[in-house]
Every structure is written in structure tokens, then in C-alpha cells.
Amino acid sequence: MSHAATHDHHDDHHGAPKNFFQRWCMSTNHKDIGTLYLVFALLMFFIGGSFAMLIRAELFKPGLQLMQPYFFNQLTTMHALVMIFGAIMPAFVGLGNWMIPLMVGAPDMALPRMNNLSFWILPFAFTLLLSTLFSAGGGPAGGWTMYPPLSLQSDSLAYVVFSVHLMGISSIMGAINIIATILNMRAPGMELLKMPVFVWSWLITAFLLIAVMPVLAGAVTMLLTDKYFGTNFFNPGGGGDPVLYQHIFWFFGHPEVYIMILPAFGIISEIIPTFSRKPIFGYKAMVFAIASIAFLSFIVWAHHMFAVGLPLGAEIFFMYATMLIAVPTGVKVFNWVSTMWGGSMTFETPMLFAIAFVILFTIGGFSGLMLALVPADFQYHDTYFVVAHFHYVLVTGALFAIIAATYYWLPKWSGRMYSEFWGKMHFWNSVIWVNVLFFPQHFLGLAGMPRRIPDYNVAFANFNMVSSIGGFLFGASQLIFLGVLVHGVFFSKKKATDRVWEGAKGLEWTVPSPAPFHTFDVPPVIHDDELAHGHVND
């Protein structure tokens, strides 16, 4: 900027630093850090995706084709760790970083320097984790759940534990930052019950994170001391109990799966009203549904352990508690459909992904309900049915919401419109092939094919081949996404307007596109008509 020479200190008016290192490595700007998170998540998505391609290639035919079983086990473990902690979670944090200050009218996150640290821990954590694949003993191979005693056999355990600690610290700091921002930095007039649902979903998710990431850290710390420091937390030979690990892990693990879906609920609750040109149906019910799902997620963990031999009372308690989650989840699905009902809908790419989310996430919810039935789960547990379930909720759920959010907000970030034609190509290819990929896995599971194996009975050959073909094509379709992104960020000639979408409401659409480096240095004057939920209390 021209007057930069007269200012030798930082102030509110400067633009982005010109120096690359200054701008990206030293950043305290929520938009730049958001971009870093999103680019990192995209990179991890392709790395984790390449592991998935190798897994599906091995499973294309029965028998061992391409790799040794031990390497296959490393691939399934790494695929999950990279996708969960490297792709889905950082993508949501990136979206939160970019959009929460814009949505509540804050100049930045509450703790900008901690924000920088939260991000820059991640590349180190994942370099460490991925480097174990090249070590002599190979990477972790005991599954992302790291159950002892199996996980203790791996030589890379210490590296994995340290990288999980780093990811945990990063997530906890990120969550504290988000809570501090939402509770303290809102512009005057942005009352809690006028906030966008996306902001609400992140506030609640952040509380889940600060409650359960430390528990994961505790669990893996005990693995470490069991292996290297002579403790016997999980060793029956020394009076410990391996099942205790499972309790602690899933006390983290089940809320964790909701950490990966609640921000997605928030995103869908932004997109559907915009393209239906109607306010969301039942705003308060949506907020309370998210809160009650979050609460219930703490009392259902043992549904992952029905087959370990829990007392009958516990099996029944966890079965009913789990089924109870279907109630608030049903409220959400009902309200999304009611928002669309009678609206003047258009079907731009973000809306297509959002509608696919509502339908396909619900399929995952139904298979979840089947798994929640104790006697049925004795049959389904550790089969491909579970794999089908969680890929419907995570790929067509969490991931589709992230993709929808990217198309929805990209014009605000870059100032350019992406190509609608190629966006739709990406959508139709994704939605077709993802079903070819995962739907047959339900049948494989019901027929008894176990998860996490490199070889299988010839009886399962046909559905596996179909699934692999779907997998390769779904993977290839994501290259379209990459192309649309590069074009939409750097090359598109079509400039975005400030509002971008005709039906869009909320503070984020009142700033220019692309959003300037600093926004809301002076808090916006809030007109309730401009907010999506400005009149909920009238």
C-alpha cells in the first residue's frame, strides 16, 4: 500500500504483507490462516485418497495382488488417520476460521497468534505420521482405533502417539479460539440466538473438542507408557484390562464422529435456505437439536463395543441411548426438507451437494440405527456393513458438506465465480460413483465379509469389483474438483458480486468479493433484515 512507508508499525489499515514468508508463515489473519487450513486439508484429502485407491486396487479381486498384508494394514490405518485428522477436521477449522469472524462481525479471531500456532503444528504432525511409512518397521498397522495389545506391537507407536498429541493440541487450541471468538467478539446486536446456524454448530463442536481431545491424548499416553515405561494399564498380565482402552477410546471416538458432522449440519443449514429463498424452518429447533445431539454423543460410546461382552444392562442402556439420537437427527432432516418445501428453489452446485447430503446422510443414519440394535450388531460388527455405514455419513455426509461449502463461499474468497458447468460435472460424477463405491459394501457386510482384510472369499468377488470400479471413478472425479478450484481461484473471468447468490443473507455477504484482508475493523451496524435469523425473537 502506498502509505505503508509512513507507517513502520502494524495498524488496522494495512493490506496483506508482500513477503511470502511473512504473509503465510507468520500470519495472524483469520482469512489467510483459513486458506492455509483449507489447502492443507485438500492436500491430505488427496494423500488419504491415494491410500484408498491402493486399498481398492488390492481388493479388486480375491487373493493377494499388489502388496503384503502388513502393508495393507498400514494403508487402512493411515487412510483413516489422514482423512479424519488431516482432511475432514482441518477443513472444518479452515471454514470456521474464514467464516465465523465474517458471520458475527468480528475483525478477526480472538487469539490470532494462537491461531497461527494451531495451524503450523499440523504440517509437522503429519510429516511425522506419514514418515513412519518409510521407516524400517513400517507405519502403524493396528487400525485408527489403536487397540492394544495389537497397536503396541508396532515399532512406530511412539511417533504415532507424538503426532496424535500434536494434532490434539492443535485442535484444542483451535477450539478454544473459536469459543473465545464467538462468545466475546460478536458485533453489537449479534445476539446468540441471531447467529447463523453454522456459527452455532461450531460453538457446540468446539465444546465437544475440548472435552474429548484430551481424553484421546490420555488414552494414547497410556499406550506409550505401557509399551516403553513398564506400566500395565491395558495389560492383563499386570492387572490391567485392554477393554478399558476401548472405553476410553470410544468416549473420545463417538463424540469425535459428531465433531465431524455437526459443522456439516451447520453448512447445510446455510445453503438450503439460500437456494430455497426462504429462512430456515425452525431455527431454534435446529440449534437445540445440535445441542442435544452433542449431549447424547457422550452417553453412547459403548455401541462400538457391543461385541466385547458388556453386562446386559449396559448393552440395553447403550442401545436405547444410541437410538435416541435419531430423534434430534430426524428433527434436522425434517426441517431441511420443510425449508425446501414451497421455496423457489434453484440448483446451483452447492445446493446439489446439499440435497445429496440430506438424502445420502440419512441412508447412513439408517444403517447406524441398524448397527445400534445389539443382537443385529453381533452379526454386523467388524464387517463391511460398518464400513458402508461410516462412509455414507462421512463421505456423502461430512465431505459432501465441505465440498458444498467450498462452492458456496469460494466466490467470496476469491472474488471469481467458479465454472457452474464443471461444478455440476463434479457433482454428478461424485454422486453416482460414490454410491457405486459404497452401496455394495452393505451387501458384502451382510453376507459376512470382515473389514480390514486384504484377501477374501471368492463369494464376495463381484460386489468388490463393482465397489473398486466405483472407487476409482469417484477418485478420478475429484480431479475435476481440483480443476474447478484452480480455475475458480486464479483464472475465471467471471467476477463475483458482493452478495454472490440471490437468496444469500447474513453479514458475510455485505463485505466485498473477494473479502478484503481486514473486515469489520469498525463493527457493522446490524440491520435485523440483513441477518438470516434477525427476527427469530419478534
Place this chain on the structure above:
Amino acid sequence: MSTIDPSKPIRMTQQNTSSATVDPVSDNRRKGVRRTVTITAAIALAFFLVSFVQIVLMK
């Protein structure tokens, strides 16, 4: 209904390494942020420690 008077802009400045904020709005926010961080960090620490206590309780 707007809750603030547009003719009197309120400063909401970020504190940074070279300048502290002085206006009352920023000051309140700074105290609020500090309180939020203290409470949330305490919750995180408590859950970390409880994950070990659970071991003792469940045996």
C-alpha cells in the same frame, strides 16, 4: 431494530505486539476472552486427567 448508534462508531481494535487497546469495548472483550480461555483450558485439562482416573475407578 439496530442496537447501536451508527453516528458513533465503536472501535473494536485487536491488541497486538506493538499497541495495546484502550477503548472500553475492546477492554471488556479482552477480559471476556481471558475468562473464556481460562475456563475452557481448565475443562480440557480436567478431561485429560479424568481419562487416567477412570482407569482406577473402573477396576
